[in-house]
Amino acid sequence: MGYNFTEIEPRWQKRWEAEDPYRVKRDPSRKKFYCLEMLPYPSGRIHMGHVRNYSIGDVISRFMTMNGYNVMHPMGWDAMGMPAENAAIKSGNHPRQHTYDHIEMMRTQLQNLGFSYDWDREIASCDPEYYKWNQWIFLKMMEKGLVYRSRRSVNWCPSCRTVLANEQAEGGTCWRCDSEVELKELEQWFVRITDYAEELLNGLDNLPQWPENVKAMQRHWIGRSEGSFVTFQLDGIDKGLEVFTTRIDTIFGSTFVCLAPNHPLVKEIRQMSPERKAIDEFVGRMNHMSREERLASTEKLGQFTGIYALNPFTKKRIPVYLANFVLMEYGTGAVMSVPAHDQRDFEFAKKYQLPIVPVIAPEPGFRYEEELTEAVEASGVLIDSGVFTGIASDTAKIEMNEVAEAGEFGRGAITYKLKDWGISRQRYWGTPIPIIYCDKCGIVPVPEKDLPVRLPDDVTFTGEGGSPILTSESFLHTACPKCGGNARRETDTMDTFVDSSWYYYRYLNPHLDTAPFDVDDAAYWTPVDLYVGGVEHATMHLIYTRFFTKLLRDFGLLKIDEPVNKMVTQGMVIKDGRKMSKSLGNVVDPDDMIQKYGADAVRVFMLFASPPEKEIEWKDQGAEGALRFLNRVWSFGENNPEIVQKEETFVAEELEGEARSLFQKLHQTIAKVEEDIEKRLHLNTAIASLMELYNQLSATSLEGETIRPVAGAVYRDMIRMMMPFAPHMACELGEVYGFDVSTWPKLNRKFAVPDSFTLVVQVNGKIKDKIEAWVGIEADAAFELAAGSERIAAELAGKTVLKKIYVPDRLLNLVVR
RNA sequence: GCCCGGAUGGCGGAAUUGGUAGACGCAAGGGACUUAAAAUCCCUCGGGGUCUUCCCUGUGCCGGUUCGAUCCCGGCUCCGGGCACCA
Numbered sequence: 001m002g003y004n005f006t007e008i009e010p011r012w013q014k015r016w017e018a019e020d021p022y023r024v025k026r027d028p029s030r031k032k033f034y035c036l037e038m039l040p041y042p043s044g045r046i047h048m049g050h051v052r053n054y055s056i057g058d059v060i061s062r063f064m065t066m067n068g069y070n071v072m073h074p075m076g077w078d079a080m081g082m083p084a085e086n087a088a089i090k091s092g093n094h095p096r097q098h099t100y101d102h103i104e105m106m107r108t109q110l111q112n113l114g115f116s117y118d119w120d121r122e123i124a125s126c127d128p129e130y131y132k133w134n135q136w137i138f139l140k141m142m143e144k145g146l147v148y149r150s151r152r153s154v155n156w157c158p159s160c161r162t163v164l165a166n167e168q169a170e171g172g173t174c175w176r177c178d179s180e181v182e183l184k185e186l187e188q189w190f191v192r193i194t195d196y197a198e199e200l201l202n203g204l205d206n207l208p209q210w211p212e213n214v215k216a217m218q219r220h221w222i223g224r225s226e227g228s229f230v231t232f233q234l235d236g237i238d239k240g241l242e243v244f245t246t247r248i249d250t251i252f253g254s255t256f257v258c259l260a261p262n263h264p265l266v267k268e269i270r271q272m273s274p275e276r277k278a279i280d281e282f283v284g285r286m287n288h289m290s291r292e293e294r295l296a297s298t299e300k301l302g303q304f305t306g307i308y309a310l311n312p313f314t315k316k317r318i319p320v321y322l323a324n325f326v327l328m329e330y331g332t333g334a335v336m337s338v339p340a341h342d343q344r345d346f347e348f349a350k351k352y353q354l355p356i357v358p359v360i361a362p363e364p365g366f367r368y369e370e371e372l373t374e375a376v377e378a379s380g381v382l383i384d385s386g387v388f389t390g391i392a393s394d395t396a397k398i399e400m401n402e403v404a405e406a407g408e409f410g411r412g413a414i415t416y417k418l419k420d421w422g423i424s425r426q427r428y429w430g431t432p433i434p435i436i437y438c439d440k441c442g443i444v445p446v447p448e449k450d451l452p453v454r455l456p457d458d459v460t461f462t463g464e465g466g467s468p469i470l471t472s473e474s475f476l477h478t479a480c481p482k483c484g485g486n487a488r489r490e491t492d493t494m495d496t497f498v499d500s501s502w503y504y505y506r507y508l509n510p511h512l513d514t515a516p517f518d519v520d521d522a523a524y525w526t527p528v529d530l531y532v533g534g535v536e537h538a539t540m541h542l543i544y545t546r547f548f549t550k551l552l553r554d555f556g557l558l559k560i561d562e563p564v565n566k567m568v569t570q571g572m573v574i575k576d577g578r579k580m581s582k583s584l585g586n587v588v589d590p591d592d593m594i595q596k597y598g599a600d601a602v603r604v605f606m607l608f609a610s611p612p613e614k615e616i617e618w619k620d621q622g623a624e625g626a627l628r629f630l631n632r633v634w635s636f637g638e639n640n641p642e643i644v645q646k647e648e649t650f651v652a653e654e655l656e657g658e659a660r661s662l663f664q665k666l667h668q669t670i671a672k673v674e675e676d677i678e679k680r681l682h683l684n685t686a687i688a689s690l691m692e693l694y695n696q697l698s699a700t701s702l703e704g705e706t707i708r709p710v711a712g713a714v715y716r717d718m719i720r721m722m723m724p725f726a727p728h729m730a731c732e733l734g735e736v737y738g739f740d741v742s743t744w745p746k747l748n749r750k751f752a753v754p755d756s757f758t759l760v761v762q763v764n765g766k767i768k769d770k771i772e773a774w775v776g777i778e779a780d781a782a783f784e785l786a787a788g789s790e791r792i793a794a795e796l797a798g799k800t801v802l803k804k805i806y807v808p809d810r811l812l813n814l815v816v817r
Numbered sequence: 818g819c820c821c822g823g824a825u826g827g828c829g830g831a832a833u834u835g836g837u838a839g840a841c842g843c844a845a846g847g848g849a850c851u852u853a854a855a856a857u858c859c860c861u862c863g864g865g866g867u868c869u870u871c872c873c874u875g876u877g878c879c880g881g882u883u884c885g886a887u888c889c890c891g892g893c894u895c896c897g898g899g900c901a902c903c904a
């Protein structure tokens with residue numbers, strides 16, 4: 001009859017849907033396991049990357065279930081965001097319609113792959129029942145002073161009169177009308193993630209089961225930097241200019257100061273500056289530069305402001321410049337420039353003919369005799385630095401910080417590259433920010449009882465004139481919760497990263513309407529034991545989600561500090577050596593593959609071809625190979641039904657020969673597969689060892705009374721071990737031949753070691769012979785055995801054995817002369 | 818530029834703690850079955866040598882440590898990823 005996956009797989013999927021065996025609830029009497037995979041954006045079709053991601057999670061879930069854990073394995077939809085809104089602009093369909101249509105299609109696709117999700121816990125972030133809690137969290141943050149409003153520039157298309165995302169403004173032109181994109185400053189909402197910077201950084205040390213590269217990326221992203229704030233008095237103006245530096249030890253060499261072109265002080269300076277015109281021109285030029293232009297060039301551009309500042313240590317008067325390389329987003333948006341010891345300042349000084357004064361000797365006795373050709377960035381000993389001359393950089397930093405603090409013009413400080421999180425989006429398809437603006441009362445948060453603030457339906461999608469939400473009269477106008485007067489609503493919606501920052505807590509109680517989730521459920525289920533997803537989320541999502549966990553903990557909802565115990569980042573699925581993309585025309589459709597090879601074979605190949613963290617190249621031939629393997633396993637049952645069916649007992653200790661070796665191979669395989677799945681997550685080698693087990697089983701002669709019960713037992717346990725990988729086939733075989741496939745085989749360590757091994761005999765490190773030996777053989781006995789070999793005897797003839805190195809059950813190396 | 822990874826047969830990969838390099842699979846070649854093909858099964862498969870139950874050689878390159886190195890150390894080359902004028 002053959003292995004007919006086309007018939008078997010849909011039948012089991014229907015059954016799983018009807019019986020819902022993956023439904024779980026809190027059960028303190030059992031050990032829990034929370035297996036999480038990154039939820040997809042409902043783009044309409046799943047892609048091979050999802051197949052890989054979810055196949056990995058499914059294996060772990062099924063494996064842990066079979067081992068008696070109470071496994072929660074949920075799935076949901078990251079359903080807000082621009083594509084649905086863009087589609088609405090094109091087609092006129094409401095984003096909600098569009099999104100839910102996609103969700104339906106994709107859920108079916110996931111079911112076609114046989115994943116063991118508890119669909120009762122399904123969530124969609126576009127559901128008001130979900131985003132209500134985004135709003136609730138926002139209000140909580142507000143209460144705690146963790147949100148504030150500030151101006152930030154956004155990409156703006158003057159022709160469409162709308163805000164653009166970076167990817168819509170690529171190349172500096174609007175994606176819809178090709179107009180030149182401008183930067184425009186808007187008042188936006190920010191979340192004080194920087195308040196948690198230190199904890200987010202230090203917490204990484206408590207995540208031993210996270211990939212090192214992900215932690216390294218987060219460390220860089222947070223970008224902690226120790227230095228000093230120093231205030232430079234402006235000459236003739238009653239204002240200070242605060243700079244951040246990590247090299248206060250070089251301050252005696254600071255010969256000018258640079259401001260970011262968009263530094264707030266620039267507006268004041270221009271009022272009184274003789275260089276007013278030049279300043280305006282320079283600022284205008286910088287504002288019109290696109291991201292790309294700015295990134296493309298490292299040429300230093302500057303403009304003298306006509307203003308001078310006083311170096312607080314040297315008391316010297318030094319010029320204040322505007323400079324393109326100074327970033328408003330970092331530090332204070334102003335730097336003290338030390339051209340002798342900073343390459344950027346050096347280039348700037350050369351270009352604008354500013355003095356270069358060395359103040360650090362990298363080695364004792366170092367003399368600056370020739371003119372510098374580049375900055376000397378190394379630390380060393382201070383020279384020409386007044387009372388600090390002769391002190392080492394490290395010490396000088398500390399002492400100078402103290403002097404600055406005593407003189408109230410500076411202090412030691414720590415800055416981060418991590419910026420506060422701007423969550424405002426001038427878009428429709430996102431969570432409305434629950435704020436009301438009243439002329440009398442100002443900024444008023446929406447009272448908790450009025451949540452959720454729902455997205456309005458009376459909107460039109462034109463792509464012009466800003467967010468579609470502005471077209472809704474019913475949404476815009478509301479009553480002030482405080483005074484009852486006329487007020488208007490905040491029209492910005494939240495960044496969708498808010499949605500995905502805490503969704504796995506909502507899985508705990510997806511329909512609870514009194515809290516985002518139940519505290520006791522959280523205490524039982526969290527943290528997530530295993531989180532599988534793409535490495536592209538190493539920074540943004542995985543930092544935000546750690547941040548939210550700390551927030552929710554501080555709100556009293558969680559008892560954990562970190563959301564995820566073990567993180568696995570899987571590599572991309574590629575084709576013909578390249579990322580799959582529509583433009584390259586190399587996209588492989590999961591549905592086509594399922595139809596051709598079956599879900600089980602697709603899963604097996606995906607897991608077999610490569611370990612999870614590596615890239616994987618999709619190959620039809622590889623899936624064929626996986627299908628061949630499943631076919632062979634199937635056929636064995638078909639050809640030997642009486643062996644597979646009949647569960648005859650046997651005494652393992654009494655087995656001999658082939659039967660014994662087969663039984664040992666079974667237990668070696670159990671040990672190996674367990675270790676590969678649980679400890680290493682190397683599912684490729686787990687499958688390889690199952691193939692080895694099958695190869696030995698199929699090579700065994702099935703004649704004879706003793707071997708047959710053993711072969712049956714081996715086959716049944718093998719199918720059980722295949723259950724996480726190829727669940728449809730395993731279930732079908734279990735049912736056809738009447739055995740249970742729901743529990744993991746029990747390992748008997750006694751049989752997980754073979755009786756004999758191949759003793760490798762080396763002479764002076766070169767392999768000279770291989771001899772079968774008993775496991776556990778003593779060094780002396782091994783030597784006797786080796787000496788008994790003709791070849792070794794010949795090697796030793798006339799020579800002295802200086803040293804015998806014996807590695808138990810492996811190798812004997814004889815050092816001779 | 819800085820910070821992480823990585824480099825093993827024709828290909829994907831294995832070798833988990835320094836101990837048989839190439840498990841497992843794909844591709845390829847040969848054979849069996851067949852009127853034929855597909856499917857299936859069997860054999861060969863890093864390179865070289867007088868193709869042998871034998872020898873030499875081989876894990877990007879150069880050197881080191883060690884009885885022994887794909888694995889550890891130093892110096893390179895190339896590839897991938899992240900960050901990128903971060904003061």
